[in-house]
Amino acid sequence: MSKPSTLGGACIIASVCVGAGMLGLPSAGAGAWTLWSVIAISFTMIMMTLSGWLLLEALKHYEFKASFNTVTKDVLSNKVNFINNLSLYFVGGILLYAYISTSGMIFSEMLGVTRELASVLFVAFCSAFVLHSTRAVDRISIVLILFMIISFVLGVSGLASHISMPVLFAQAQGETPYSAYALALLPVALTSFGYHHSVSTMRDYYQDERRAKKAILGGTLIALTFYLGWVICIFGNLPREAFGPVVAAGGGVDVLMSALTAAIDSNSIKQALHIFSIAAIVSSFIGVGLGVFDYLADLFGFADTKQGRVKTWGVTFMPPLVLSLVAPFGFVTAIGLAGAAATIWTCIIPATLAKTLRQKVPVQDGFVVPGGNVTIYAVIAFGVLTAAFHLLAMANLLPVFKG
Numbered sequence: 001m002s003k004p005s006t007l008g009g010a011c012i013i014a015s016v017c018v019g020a021g022m023l024g025l026p027s028a029g030a031g032a033w034t035l036w037s038v039i040a041i042s043f044t045m046i047m048m049t050l051s052g053w054l055l056l057e058a059l060k061h062y063e064f065k066a067s068f069n070t071v072t073k074d075v076l077s078n079k080v081n082f083i084n085n086l087s088l089y090f091v092g093g094i095l096l097y098a099y100i101s102t103s104g105m106i107f108s109e110m111l112g113v114t115r116e117l118a119s120v121l122f123v124a125f126c127s128a129f130v131l132h133s134t135r136a137v138d139r140i141s142i143v144l145i146l147f148m149i150i151s152f153v154l155g156v157s158g159l160a161s162h163i164s165m166p167v168l169f170a171q172a173q174g175e176t177p178y179s180a181y182a183l184a185l186l187p188v189a190l191t192s193f194g195y196h197h198s199v200s201t202m203r204d205y206y207q208d209e210r211r212a213k214k215a216i217l218g219g220t221l222i223a224l225t226f227y228l229g230w231v232i233c234i235f236g237n238l239p240r241e242a243f244g245p246v247v248a249a250g251g252g253v254d255v256l257m258s259a260l261t262a263a264i265d266s267n268s269i270k271q272a273l274h275i276f277s278i279a280a281i282v283s284s285f286i287g288v289g290l291g292v293f294d295y296l297a298d299l300f301g302f303a304d305t306k307q308g309r310v311k312t313w314g315v316t317f318m319p320p321l322v323l324s325l326v327a328p329f330g331f332v333t334a335i336g337l338a339g340a341a342a343t344i345w346t347c348i349i350p351a352t353l354a355k356t357l358r359q360k361v362p363v364q365d366g367f368v369v370p371g372g373n374v375t376i377y378a379v380i381a382f383g384v385l386t387a388a389f390h391l392l393a394m395a396n397l398l399p400v401f402k403g
């Protein structure tokens with residue numbers, strides 16, 4: 001078999017990254033606006049790449065098949081591993097919840113039914129692929145990704161040709177400086193660069209940490225390019241004041257899209273953006289759904305039979321659906337909450353694993369993340385502060401942009 005290419009692995013990482021986080025970035029970054037959003041997103045990319053590398057460094061002491069789970073249990077403890085798994089499940093569940101709530105709003109308008117019915121129909125239809133098999137998910141994902149790429153290129157290039165420089169680089173007038181709002185963007189940016197459950201897969205794929213390291217960096221760089229293009233094209237078309245109603249309505253993709261379509265008059269750009277947002281929601285829902293499905297099947301020991309799969313389907317999709325029917329809260333708040341929980345297994349645990357193993361094995365062969373202890377402490381501090389920023393923003397103790 002030929003050796004897997006670095007680009008192939010980078011594309012896998014990029015496709016894991018691109019999802020809910022990206023859709024939340026414009027609304028979450030509206031307060032910080034262009035310059036500070038670009039800085040916050042780029043900084044997050046660096047920290048999240050380093051944290052993935054630290055996990056890779058920790059894994060090198062184990063066989064290629066070893067998972068995140070095995071290593072955490074072995075190096076830290078069962079208790080820490082339990083918390084790690086809990087935060088993993090929480091992130092999956094809250095992302096599903098955000099997709100279900102948003103799809104309810106998008107499809108209720110399109111189909112002319114209530115939001116609740118639209119959410120139920122969406123879950124029934126899209127989760128059927130997951131219930132059927134991984135193969136079905138694989139097939140439909142290819143179609144969705146093609147739709148996403150074509151509509152993204154058409155929509156974003158359309159937006160790019162209409163960018164207004166004064167709008168894009170608008171300066172703060174009097175009130176709070178834009179930089180202060182950048183803190184509240186960090187949790188959403190952190191979610192958008194989450195891919196860490198795939199690090200052990202990458203290592204096994206290349207059978208070599210140094211190549212896996214390049215693929216991870218390639219993947220986060222591709223994701224960064226998408227995010228910056230996306231945010232800049234939107235901020236160049238929709239003035240900061242126009243984000244007031246979007247943020248007030250929870251910052252969901254549905255409201256963002258209506259605001260954008262009101263601001264541009266090209267029908268083809270509108271259509272392309274509409275198709276993009278639907279394809280992005282559906283593909284992320286199915287991707288995250290499959291991840292949580294497999295994880296829960298393993299956790300509860302449900303068999304891979306028809307009956308077993310139906311049980312796993314129930315525990316995977318019912319809790320987020322019910323929660324979204326009874327308590328639909330804002331998209332950006334949900335994505336930020338996912339970031340605040342994801343920081344446990346994407347920053348804090350990887351850095352702690354690498355630190356513990358560096359102490360246990362003082363002479364290190366092979367892949368070592370540069371920067372010594374400074375890198376480790378910087379990643380931990382970034383993780384802890386990002387979670388804190390989200391909680392402070394939720395408690396209204398941090399400047400939150402309201403338009």
Ligand SMILES: N[C@@H](Cc1ccccc1)C(=O)O
Nearest residue numbers: 017019020021191192194195
């Ligand atoms: N990056 C993914 C979500 C994710 C978060 C954390 C870890 C893994 C995945 C998204 O934005 O949709």
